[in-house]
Amino acid sequence: MxxxxxxxxxxxxxxxxxxxxxxxxxxxxxxxxxxxxxxxxxxxxxxxxxxxxxxxxxxxxxxxxxxxxxxxxxxxxxxxxxxxxxxxxxxxxxxxxxxxxxxxxxxxxxxxxxxxxxxxxxxxxxxxxxxxxxxxxxxxxxxxxxxxxxxxxxxxxxxxxxxxxxGAVDLNNYQLDGSHAIAQLLAGQDLQIEGYATLNEAFATSAALSAAVQAGQQTAEGRARVALAAALFHLSDGVLEAEATKDPAVRQESLYTQLLGTIGFVTPGRFDIESTAGGNATWNLGVDYGKLFAQSEDRGLVAELYREAGLDLKADLATLTQTADIAADPGSVETLRASSxxxxxxxxxxxxxxxxxxxxxxxxxxxxxxxxxxxxxxxxxxxxxxxxxxxxxxxxxxxxxxxxxxxxxxxxxxxxxxxxxxxxxxxxxxxxxxxxxxxxxxxxxxxxxxxxxx
CATH class of the missing domain: 3.40.50.1820 (Alpha/Beta hydrolase fold, catalytic domain)
Structure with missing residues (x-):
């Protein structure tokens, strides 16, 4: 220099x-x-x-x-x-x-x-x-x-x-996938997981997502779906490689704990990003969740939990695909890509x-x-x-x-x-x-x- x-x-x-x-x-x-x-x-x-x-x-x-x-x-x-x-x-x-x-x-x-x-x-x-x-x-x-x-x-x-x-667009998109899974498979309703007009709307969604995860954790079926949502959030089992356990229940519990903490942070955080972008810059319209999940590193654990719960994983993934209807505002996507x-x-x-x-x-x-x-x-x-x-x-x-x-x-x-x-x-x-x-x-x-x- x-x-x-x-x-x-x-x-x-x-x-x-x-x-x-x-x-x-x-x-x-x-x-x-x-x-x-x-x-x-x-x-x-x-x-x-x-x-x-x-x-x-x-x-x-x-x-x-x-x-x-x-x-x-x-x-x-x-x-x-x-x-x-x-x-x-x-x-x-x-x-x-x-x-x-x-x-x-x-x-x-x-x-x-x-x-x-x-x-x-x-x-x-x-x-x-x-x-x-x-x-x-x-x-x-x-x-x-x-x-x-x-x-x-x-x-x-x-x-x-x-x-x-x-980058910011892909950051929003992978977090949207996890929230979509919680809304459809655990909450059983169309929660507002994007497009927040106010910070209070974001906090309300955060509370609803968290409540659905907590309720789901009480049953075998819910725990399997919690693990699926956590996998889409890219959460890991939280165990060091040197201390890794093969016990699926221990690993699922770790995913549950991480998922609760993550929701509480990223959902209101989305409000800040959307405010900067001028609107919603995330989408899942056209996403095939079966193909998406096939590339997850946690697919083995999730599949095992689904088998133990007697649930059909393919059916749940098909539900996520069929209900994926969120479209982004093109101008907001362009703004966020250019700036972030x-x-x-x-x-x-x-x-x-x-x-x-x-x-x-x-x-x-x-x-x-x-x-x-x-x-x-x-x-x-x-x-x-x-x-x-x-x-x-x-x-x-x-x-x-x-x-x-x-x-x-x-x-x-x-x-x-x-x-x-x-x-x-x-x-x-x-x-x-x-x-x-x-x-x-x-x-x-x-x-x-x-x-x-x-």
Whole structure:
């Protein structure tokens, strides 16, 4: 990176310098000791930065995850948690991140907000980076993926973690499939599972879906259908590979618990996405749920539970197909794809990290992302790593740092170093004692790719 980096943002106002409002009175100067900085942009975005005294020449631009619009507070973040922040500063990285202009589904403005905040941070600190890398978590992983496709003149490498790498439309579609199964097979009625005019409508649907799942869990037939809905939600049994059990009842109970928690989060979250898109951008009209479910990794467990309950799985899947009548608003789909989609056309090396059991960003989205990158003929720029943890974005500080070190080396040398799970665990152990659980695996098929199934 050439000295005195200047950021070419997407907003004309930022290019003229009119969008910046510095939050500290200290004049721009090279940081000569460990220090924290902050500021704000004209659109309401706030940013924070931390620079260690022994800075290694690299700036990490962090993109935080989704914060519901209906939950107070939207602070800027420079790392996913304090442990990771401390380790990255110890490794010599300068850290910067923003709040985005608003909470909620902020992806449409987040790339611009991040680049402008980076520019403001460099102005205020006087830093002249050798390298700038981007990383992010969850929705911020999607933001980082968009940076990887649009900001190659500023950023040299990107690391989405637990990212929504399927893009917003496919995110909505796979969640619609799970909700459709609950509404038709457990609630027995046409619930409003999309097209919310108000947040209260979304919360009402969330309550109705949850009640149907709880009632279903009381019978063998209901438990089988709960497992089917959970499978369409891409939920796993929540058991580490090393502790895996073959007991279908134990696995089903885990799916039930995860399903309840997932419904309560994603249903009102859909309201935020629809508000950004201007309407409903999801559909299941024309979906063949028999063919769809045939590609599920949980089909064996669900089939066993159906046999034990004396239910006809094919009949239930046919019911889902026959009642699939939700059509999307084309303009909303176009808006959401343009503002929150990925093409796989990379402008820089990309490392991804994902846990095997993630209830909100299922590991199968990495299959979809890799497919997109291969389609853009950029597979040589992508490396994907997986850790055997349960939970959304449940990484140790050592795992995050190991991924960044691999990305940094790729940027500096122009080629990838050894990247086996064994090598990654060894690298993580050399960086911190927080532990690591990298494993070699290939994620299964992502079920929400409507276009890919035509």
């Amino acid at each position: 050439s000295p005195r980096v200047r950021i070419r943002t997407l907003a004309v106002a930022a290019a003229t310098g009119a969008a910046l409002s510095i939050g500290l009175v200290a004049p721009p100067a090279m940081a000569d000791a460990g220090a924290d900085y902050s500021g704000s942009l004209a659109n309401g975005t706030t940013w924070l930065a931390s620079v260690p005294s022994d800075w290694n020449g690299t700036v990490l631009l962090y993109s935080h995850g989704y914060r519901p619009s209906f939950v107070p507070g939207n602070p800027a973040s420079v790392a996913p948690n304090d442990d990771t922040k401390a380790l990255l500063l110890e490794r010599g990285y300068a850290l910067v991140g923003s709040s985005y202009a608003s909470s909620g589904w902020a992806v449409p403005t987040a790339v611009d907000d991040q680049l402008q905040s980076l520019d403001a941070m460099l102005d205020q600190t006087g830093l002249e980076p050798e390298h700038i890398l981007a990383y992010g978590t969850s929705m911020g992983g999607l933001v980082t993926g968009r940076l990887a496709e649009s900001a190659g003149d500023v950023i040299e490498g990107a690391m989405p973690t637990c990212g929504l790498m399927e 989609g990925l093409t796989g056309d990379l402008q820089m090396p990309v490392v991804t990290l994902h846990t095997l059991d993630d209830v909100l960003a299922p590991v199968q989205v990495e299959q979809e992302y890799a497919e997109d990158v291969r389609g853009a003929h950029d597979a040589s720029l992508l490396r994907q790593f997986f850790v055997d943890h349960v939970g959304h974005c449940n990484f140790t500080a050592a795992e995050i740092a190991a991924g960044i070190e691999v990305l940094q080396q790729r940027v500096e040398t122009g080629h990838w170093s050894g990247s086996s799970a064994t090598v990654m665990n060894r690298l993580a152990a050399s960086l911190d004692d927080s532990g690591s659980a990298f494993v070699a695996t290939q994620p299964g098929e992502f079920l929400g790719d409507r276009e890919g199934r035509r």
